[in-house]
Amino acid sequence: MSNATTTPVPTPSKPKAASKSKAPAPREINGSAAVLEAFLEEGVDTIFGYPGGAIMPIYDALYDYQEKLKHILVRHEQGGIHAAQGYARTSGRTGVVFATSGPGATNLVTGLADAMIDSTPLVCITGQVFAHLLGTDAFQETDVINITTPITKWNYQVTDATEIPAVLAKAFYIAGSGRPGPVLIDITKNAQIQKFSYEGYKKCSHIRSYRPKPIVRKEYIEKAAQLINQAQRPFILFGQGVILGKAEKEFQAFVEKSGIPAAWTLLGLSALSTDHPLNVGMLGMHGNYGPNVLTNECDVLIAIGMRFDDRVTGRLDKYAKQAQVVHLDIDPAEIDKNVKSTIPVWGDCKETLPLLTELVEKKTYPEWLKRFKDYYKEEVDAVIKEELNPTTEQMTMGEVIKVLNQFTDGDAVIVTDVGQHQMVACRYAEFKQSRSNVTSGGLGTMGFGLPAAIGAKFGAPDRTVVAICGDGSFQMTLQELGTIMQSELDVKILILNNRFLGMVRQWQQLFNDKRYSFVDIASPDFVMVAKGYGIAGQSIEKREDLPNAIKAMLDHKGSYLLEVFVGKENNVFPMVPQGCSVSEIRLK
Amino acid sequence: MQLEARSLQLKNMNPNKQQYTITVYTENQIGLLNRIAILFSRRKINVESLNTSPSEVEGIHRFTIVINETEEVVRKLCRQIEKQVDILKAYYNTNEEIIWQEMALYKVSTEEIAEKVKVERLLREYGARAVVIRKDYTVFETTGQREETDKLVEVLEPYGLIEFVRSARIAIIKDSHGFHEKLKEFESTEPSEEVVENEFLDKQDEVFTM
Numbered sequence: 001m002s003n004a005t006t007t008p009v010p011t012p013s014k015p016k017a018a019s020k021s022k023a024p025a026p027r028e029i030n031g032s033a034a035v036l037e038a039f040l041e042e043g044v045d046t047i048f049g050y051p052g053g054a055i056m057p058i059y060d061a062l063y064d065y066q067e068k069l070k071h072i073l074v075r076h077e078q079g080g081i082h083a084a085q086g087y088a089r090t091s092g093r094t095g096v097v098f099a100t101s102g103p104g105a106t107n108l109v110t111g112l113a114d115a116m117i118d119s120t121p122l123v124c125i126t127g128q129v130f131a132h133l134l135g136t137d138a139f140q141e142t143d144v145i146n147i148t149t150p151i152t153k154w155n156y157q158v159t160d161a162t163e164i165p166a167v168l169a170k171a172f173y174i175a176g177s178g179r180p181g182p183v184l185i186d187i188t189k190n191a192q193i194q195k196f197s198y199e200g201y202k203k204c205s206h207i208r209s210y211r212p213k214p215i216v217r218k219e220y221i222e223k224a225a226q227l228i229n230q231a232q233r234p235f236i237l238f239g240q241g242v243i244l245g246k247a248e249k250e251f252q253a254f255v256e257k258s259g260i261p262a263a264w265t266l267l268g269l270s271a272l273s274t275d276h277p278l279n280v281g282m283l284g285m286h287g288n289y290g291p292n293v294l295t296n297e298c299d300v301l302i303a304i305g306m307r308f309d310d311r312v313t314g315r316l317d318k319y320a321k322q323a324q325v326v327h328l329d330i331d332p333a334e335i336d337k338n339v340k341s342t343i344p345v346w347g348d349c350k351e352t353l354p355l356l357t358e359l360v361e362k363k364t365y366p367e368w369l370k371r372f373k374d375y376y377k378e379e380v381d382a383v384i385k386e387e388l389n390p391t392t393e394q395m396t397m398g399e400v401i402k403v404l405n406q407f408t409d410g411d412a413v414i415v416t417d418v419g420q421h422q423m424v425a426c427r428y429a430e431f432k433q434s435r436s437n438v439t440s441g442g443l444g445t446m447g448f449g450l451p452a453a454i455g456a457k458f459g460a461p462d463r464t465v466v467a468i469c470g471d472g473s474f475q476m477t478l479q480e481l482g483t484i485m486q487s488e489l490d491v492k493i494l495i496l497n498n499r500f501l502g503m504v505r506q507w508q509q510l511f512n513d514k515r516y517s518f519v520d521i522a523s524p525d526f527v528m529v530a531k532g533y534g535i536a537g538q539s540i541e542k543r544e545d546l547p548n549a550i551k552a553m554l555d556h557k558g559s560y561l562l563e564v565f566v567g568k569e570n571n572v573f574p575m576v577p578q579g580c581s582v583s584e585i586r587l588k
Numbered sequence: 589m590q591l592e593a594r595s596l597q598l599k600n601m602n603p604n605k606q607q608y609t610i611t612v613y614t615e616n617q618i619g620l621l622n623r624i625a626i627l628f629s630r631r632k633i634n635v636e637s638l639n640t641s642p643s644e645v646e647g648i649h650r651f652t653i654v655i656n657e658t659e660e661v662v663r664k665l666c667r668q669i670e671k672q673v674d675i676l677k678a679y680y681n682t683n684e685e686i687i688w689q690e691m692a693l694y695k696v697s698t699e700e701i702a703e704k705v706k707v708e709r710l711l712r713e714y715g716a717r718a719v720v721i722r723k724d725y726t727v728f729e730t731t732g733q734r735e736e737t738d739k740l741v742e743v744l745e746p747y748g749l750i751e752f753v754r755s756a757r758i759a760i761i762k763d764s765h766g767f768h769e770k771l772k773e774f775e776s777t778e779p780s781e782e783v784v785e786n787e788f789l790d791k792q793d794e795v796f797t798m
């Protein structure tokens with residue numbers, strides 16, 4: 001490897017694809033134009049980016065493509081990549097980002113890590129210094145490939161323009177296929193400028209060293225069905241795999257025929273309508289009571305497109321030990337990674353679910369389902385009633401979400417930041433359709449909310465998009481208000497202000513004897529800040545103003561910022577404390 | 589030597605840990621060495637030896653990596669390795685399942701060695717070969733397993749071993765049929781059921797003992 005020279009990316013020339021469209025006559029273009037041509041061929045319509053020296057040739061080429069490619073100038077590259085993530089999550093397509101070398105590229109790191117752990121398809125293009133300057137500590141030279149290797153599904157440095165069409169085809173194929181993920185292509189400036197004979201674009205559909213979907217093996221589906229059919233207390237856990245596989249219908253059919261109660265992970269939320277009778281709620285640290293406790297009582301656990309994250313499992317050696325586990329996943333590395341499966345069903349759930357549905361018996365489990373309902377009642381009494389209809393003077397986050405539900409009717413896209421407000425929003429927001437919940441799950445990135453909401457709106461322009469932000473999180477990326485202003489976008493911003501870094505404060509209260517160490521965060525007048533960006537808004541403190549304020553926000557033409565002051569020291573419950581088993585979930 | 593003792597100690601700490609040799613077939617891509625290496629370092633796994641070389645198939649590279657770990661860890665690691673886009677296949681084997689060799693070079697003072705050691709006996713006994721003989725120093729070479737190359741170090745140390753170096757392990761898998769057939773599978777867009785990544789589903793015992 002050490003003496004390897006730059007090798008062209010192997011492009012399997014497929015006669016079939018070539019014969020379909022007659023190859024256009026070669027023409028002379030530069031590397032930058034080749035990047036944009038690739039975007040057009042891949043159906044890209046929106047780019048989130050920020051220019052700079054090392055990517056100037058691409059921006060120069062973009063000048064001539066403005067009619068065909070919309071470019072959104074963000075205020076920070078992190079905002080750009082989170083926007084692309086939001087776009088990908090609501091549209092189901094690959095998000096695209098431009099950034100310059102050095103600081104531009106390093107500003108992408110958080111978003112790449114976030115997209116990697118949450119399996120979000122992205123193609124990020126970074127400019128790089130001239131190839132002859134690589135390794136010389138040139139101005140704004142950073143080893144972006146090595147920095148991003150652990151947080152990209154694939155990355156590649158282009159130093160020769162002739163590579164660009166094949167490399168971009170490969171990038172889009174890898175980002176969007178199998179278990180999706182972020183791809184970064186670093187292009188040296190000379191390659192952006194270099195002219196070459198462009199012979200058209202061939203989409204990539206096969207890479208010999210890459211198998212996006214394992215082959216479905218019927219015998220394992222049969223074994224899984226057998227296990228499920230014999231079960232007395234089966235339980236479904238579903239994750240984002242259902243959404244990424246665009247298998248919501250197939251999933252619902254499986255749930256309805258099998259009659260098995262189903263609970264979601266944070267990222268699985270909205271794959272199944274929240275009011276579905278078999279939807280028993282949320283799993284994990286701040287999930288619902290029943291799903292957590294009954295995980296340790298079910299006899300067959302059917303995990304679909306989820307990866308048993310530690311926030312879902314709690315203490316692993318006390319997790320579902322009594323259950324036989326059927327695990328459906330597209331990524332072979334996920335099977336048996338955290339929880340040992342009895343029957344592994346490798347494959348795309350869009351293919352495996354219908355096969356399984358076919359073989360499972362139509363059933364209902366009224367008694368078993370009732371146990372979920374009984375636990376739910378307990379949770380209502382201990383937590384939910386007070387959260388949604390508080391007797392306290394100060395408002396709760398839950399009641400704000402409840403009123404929001406009343407006005408959106410479960411049709412809005414809800415984007416969240418990270419913290420208590422995220423957990424409360426995900427616990428109580430209602431969803432009728434898939435791709436409606438955009439949140440940073442695996443990485444828990446504060447500051448994700450506002451930029452992701454911007455992207456979410458571009459990905460779903462006809463839908464209402466509400467960003468639910470914490471006062472702390474919002475201050476991490478609030479400069480993206482500038483992007484909203486300039487793009488004349490309609491994004492609703494709902495800040496749940498508890499004047500604390502609430503989630504950390506909650507832990508300090510519960511586990512560090514209330515030693516509130518640096519969680520008391522001051523905020524500017526958010527309404528005034530918004531006003532500076534030409535965005536309307538208001539701030540409320542009283543319960544009686546809540547319905548009108550929410551209505552005003554939703555009715556307003558264009559973006560709107562609503563700040564709601566909520567109780568300073570409210571906590572999110574239930575809670576599975578770190579290091580505890582899911583059955584040790586606390587109601588207070 | 590010290591290292592050997594330490595790894596033995598570690599071995600004693602977790603009796604399930606043993607030496608595994610991981611064989612990885614890859615595309616010839618810049619940056620792949622790093623992509624593989626960080627999978628180990630991220631999990632704080634010490635790589636005992638790493639070799640890269642061409643394989644039996646033209647254009648395909650072969651990494652040979654030795655680590656001391658439990659089978660469960662090694663199995664999961666192999667899946668993470670194989671998941672990387674430019675990697676075709678990763679196998680793991682115990683020492684019993686492979687034929688393996690390392691090569692070592694020893695530099696000693698010619699004067700010392702000529703006076704005190706019966707060179708010929710030494711060469712015969714340890715399968716060593718003199719690569720260079722100069723007035724000031726001599727370089728020996730042996731090829732073999734760790735114990736064999738170590739033994740010669742012991743023998744030469746009293747005579748002032750000036751330099752010693754040992755190569756990474758290279759290994760051949762005893763019951764492998766090579767990668768030519770596998771590659772054909774990989775190259776076809778519609779692989780058959782035999783296709784590699786589902787392979788060990790058939791070995792249920794192994795899958796389910798995890």
Ligand SMILES: Cc1ncc(C[n+]2csc(CCOP(=O)(O)OP(=O)(O)O)c2C)c(N)n1
Binds near residue numbers: 445474502
């Ligand atoms: C970038 C980043 N830094 C730090 C954290 C740790 N953290 C998790 S939640 C949280 C507090 C969030 O406060 P706020 O946004 O006000 O939301 P709240 O919990 O009060 O609803 C912090 C600091 C994080 N998740 N992300």
